[in-house]
Amino acid sequence: MEMEPLYRPQGVEERWQQTWEEEGLYAADPDPSRASWVYAFPPPNVTGSLHLGHALQLSIGDALARWKRMQGRNVLIQAGYDHAGIATQSVVEKFLESEGTSRRELGRDAFVERVWAWLHEYGGTIVGQFRRLGASMDYRRIRFTMDDAYVRAVMRFFVHLYGRGWIYRDNRIVNWCPYHETSLSDLELEDVEVDDALSTIRYPLADASGHIAIATVRPATIPADVAVAVHPEDERYRDLIGKDAVVPFVERRVPIIADERVDPEFGTGALKITPGHDPTDFAIGRDHDLLEPSAIREDGRMSDLVPELEGLTQEEAAERILDWCRERDLLEKREHYRHSVPTCERCHTRIEPRISLQWWCRMGELKQPALEALRERRVAFHPESQHRFALSSLEDAPDWNISRQIWWGHQLPVWYCPDGHITVAETEPEACTECGSAELTRESDVLDTWFSAALWPFATLGWPEQTPDLAAFYPGDLQTTAREIIRLWENRMIFSGLELLGEVPFRDVIIHTTLLAADGRRMSKSLGTGIDPLDLIAEHGADATRYGLMKMSSSQDVRFSPQQIEEGRRLANKLWNASRLLLLSGAVEPAVRPQALEERWILARVDATRAELEADLAAHDFAHAVERLYHLTFDDFCDWYLESIKPRLEEADVRATAFAALERLLKLLHPVTPHVTEEIWSHLPARASRLIVARWPEPDERFADAADALVRVQEAAERFRRSGVLTPLEGEEKRIFDTVVRPERDGARNGDVDAERARLRAEIERAERMLANERFVEKAPADVVEAEREKLERYRRELDAIGD
């Protein structure tokens, strides 16, 4: 096949992706002869498409996987989808709206069928996009959290926790979305700034001795007030504590209580307590044994608490109540107030804090083994700061609200009989376990999406069955994710794995960099700041994209910059052309037969880089890892080594060594840029296997001695190019210098010996000053002082050589 001067990844990459997969090189099967290495890739939303975060973590994870595979490990990257309960339900509901129907019109069973139909038509595109990035996942093993087998695992988990006594039902205040009519976790919310009005309203004292004024943005909730609270230390109200106030409009007597959660600085310093519609009030109410009436219904309109308000919107009700207050001179003032309120991240409806009956999982005992595992670092989050965060958020983890009032998801395996007895079973029971009634109704709630996601590392391998896959691939090795997923998912996988299988699901969790938009804001579709990785791949290739994303993954937040991707593209092209040079000179069987200094040197450089690269990858320092590969390729391999052997390329032995060095270089690069390296590999003299499964280079320190000699040549070259000064060199060193630098060309330009002399004098002066400082010589470490002396001597020698 012809090798064009310009490497074009388009077409080449797709061909290798297909070949690798067809030849079964991505496949992982239990193999007792090899140690496994398992990376359960976070299952994306089944309705989702590839974004830069996926691409980044996949670049990292796949590079590690390919590295481990070349080291002989039996690598499994688990792929699949999450059903993403509320997100998917929202997407399909919007679709139904466009068709002129709705979830309610269809009813539950028909709706769920429509979701499945929708998914078969439009869902599951993202895994194809993983392929396009070159992700070496076992695509035969795609799992979905709604697969029959997976559903069985989820049911088993629920029944198990219930049997342990850790699952209970309770009325709590939850984030309620009036549009979806479901509870939401705190993490499914989005804060939005709104312009509101803050009303100050007088509540008359029951003994008619005056009034106490409160401030509220939600007058509609006044009918559900059950108390007025003040801070216990607040002098203004000390005398009122224990008295009764009269709630306007409903004219109900309520106590004035003291509670430290009231902020005396805000508003009037007095707070109306509405446990049914505010989280703080709810907490205060529980502590003071207050009633929890509800003025607002599931749909966000007024309840029948006050019959004349029933069915009104909150705005309408608020107007009525405020009018009532105005007429009696109880409305002190009404002022503009801007604040942020939680909204549903899917439909942007304002969240209604609401008390409802929910299912909960007690965390107290369940999390203990996970805490221990984290403390003992049997699971380690990287970087270290995130490990501390993971540990502290698990320590603080409140009981887990596991129920959602939506239709798409795993329906709770809970059945009620007419007498209200509860039967919990993995499959539909025949009769109530308590009274034997056969009239059973299933709980309509479904489980939180993260409840099933918590089982991902083992439910994908067949658990609860004791499958060969489970034996071979559990526990796994790697997890990668974004910071905000730690509490939602990582910690829950850890405690679930420990509870159900007795072992942690993975050893290392890499919390990857968050890529910001160029202006420093968060990347998001709604801000229009997102970048489609598929566009990057189409333009620059998957290799360049992988390289660039790894280069960008250094600190916690990094702004996206296309230059890094372009750098990757140049690297691929450079590698391509270096290989072209050797192949055009005549392919020969690779053999390590170094005869000259530069040959020993490049082999030493490649080996040194191998060692450094291994250390970088082990430390998850991907930015430095790829930078090293870039310099090895450009500076060492091309600019020095290939330039210096060019005149001798007709010698077969020289080429044999060159091909051997190239092979090692390709191997080191393969985890980062798999396609171009495999493509070049295929042009090399017949290899027994694909590069993807070739053996990672063994340490080879035979030529380490060549490094120093070459450094001398490189320094001489730098000096010559800078100043025209020729450093005396002999033999091999002089030959390489003459080949690469070519004094007849580079030296003609400027011979600024004076500048070089001045430079050396400045260095000498500086070193002399340091060494003249007694405190420095006394207190600095001996090796630092010694190094300074050596520098001084060297500079003096060099100055002598030039001629002072």
Add this chain to the structure above:
RNA sequence: GGGCGGUUAGCUCAGCUGGGAGAGCAACGGCUUUACACGCCGUAGGUCGCAGGUUCGAGCCCUGCACCGCCCACCA
């Protein structure tokens, strides 16, 4: 309000346990050199956010301040 991180060259970022400020890109100058102009060689560009402190010596350690980002908790 709490937590994490950041502030170093025009841009994106490195700088290990304190010991001569770096890379890539961009800019500028020079090279049609038997692979690559997506190339090669070189030049310039930085009071390392600000103010103190510790130290013989601080980009790095300590204190305070300013600004930016993210996460969490939120005052009705």
